[in-house]
Amino acid sequence: MNYRDLSKMMTLLIGGLSMAACSEQPPNAALQQANSSYAQASSDPSVTRFGAYPLAEAQENLTISRNAYGNRESSETVTHYANLAQTQTDIANTVAKRRSLQAETGNVGREITLGDMLFKVGKADLNAQGQKAVGELATFLKNNPDRNVTLIGHTDSTGSAKFNNKLSRERAESVKTALVSNGIPSDRIAASGRGEADPVASNSTAQGRQKNRRVVVDLTGPGGAGVGSTSPSH
Numbered sequence: 001m002n003y004r005d006l007s008k009m010m011t012l013l014i015g016g017l018s019m020a021a022c023s024e025q026p027p028n029a030a031l032q033q034a035n036s037s038y039a040q041a042s043s044d045p046s047v048t049r050f051g052a053y054p055l056a057e058a059q060e061n062l063t064i065s066r067n068a069y070g071n072r073e074s075s076e077t078v079t080h081y082a083n084l085a086q087t088q089t090d091i092a093n094t095v096a097k098r099r100s101l102q103a104e105t106g107n108v109g110r111e112i113t114l115g116d117m118l119f120k121v122g123k124a125d126l127n128a129q130g131q132k133a134v135g136e137l138a139t140f141l142k143n144n145p146d147r148n149v150t151l152i153g154h155t156d157s158t159g160s161a162k163f164n165n166k167l168s169r170e171r172a173e174s175v176k177t178a179l180v181s182n183g184i185p186s187d188r189i190a191a192s193g194r195g196e197a198d199p200v201a202s203n204s205t206a207q208g209r210q211k212n213r214r215v216v217v218d219l220t221g222p223g224g225a226g227v228g229s230t231s232p233s234h
Contacts, residue, residue, distance in 0.1 A: 028078045035062065050099035054088045054092040055088070113217070114215040115214050134179060142183065148219075153194065156196060161195060175217070
């Protein structure tokens with residue numbers, strides 16, 4: 001092999017190595033962190049039990065981020081969905097921690113979610129379906145006089161924080177008023193609003209925002225019979 005052939009071979013080899021180096025994709029820090037956080041959360045039995053809702057949202061966003069990375073989409077897209085996955089994983093961990101603590105102190109009982117569909121659109125008034133659900137809750141409380149109830153209103157992130165805090169509080173108070181009208185003493189009922197502070201799903205989608213518009217009903221005290229057709233959330 002003469003010098004010219006050797007030189008040409010070296011040029012081709014160096015060029016091939018350069019192309020290989022250029023084809024390698026740098027790691028995405030946000031995706032790496034989201035992968036690690038999700039893996040840890042999904043292996044925790046308390047998170048998979050109490051934080052299943054937001055954890056499922058995290059998995060969906062993580063899958064989108066992974067696919068975007070594999071398809072060499074923009075770093076901004078990969079990072080956006082990875083950050084959403086991280087947020088939902090953090091929410092799942094927070095919910096699980098709160099619910100686990102309640103369980104340890106014997107204060108968990110049942111948790112029921114009265115969804116946005118039980119209220120008039122954008123209002124605090126209960127619709128006919130909502131009145132029926134609260135009626136079933138009142139029946140449960142009458143049959144279990146040793147149980148008390150804490151009502152916590154929540155909203156999505158649409159609108160101002162001031163409006164959301166007001167609406168969430170008014171929805172919780174609306175449920176309390178309905179319970180009192182159904183014969184439940186007011187001293188067995190606590191009501192407050194958290195506004196947009198504790199989402200259970202991403203506010204970036206219509207489906208997620210609907211899940212976040214809710215009144216959570218915490219039933220405390222010894223266990224008892226179920227609450228009719230109103231299903232507890234876990």
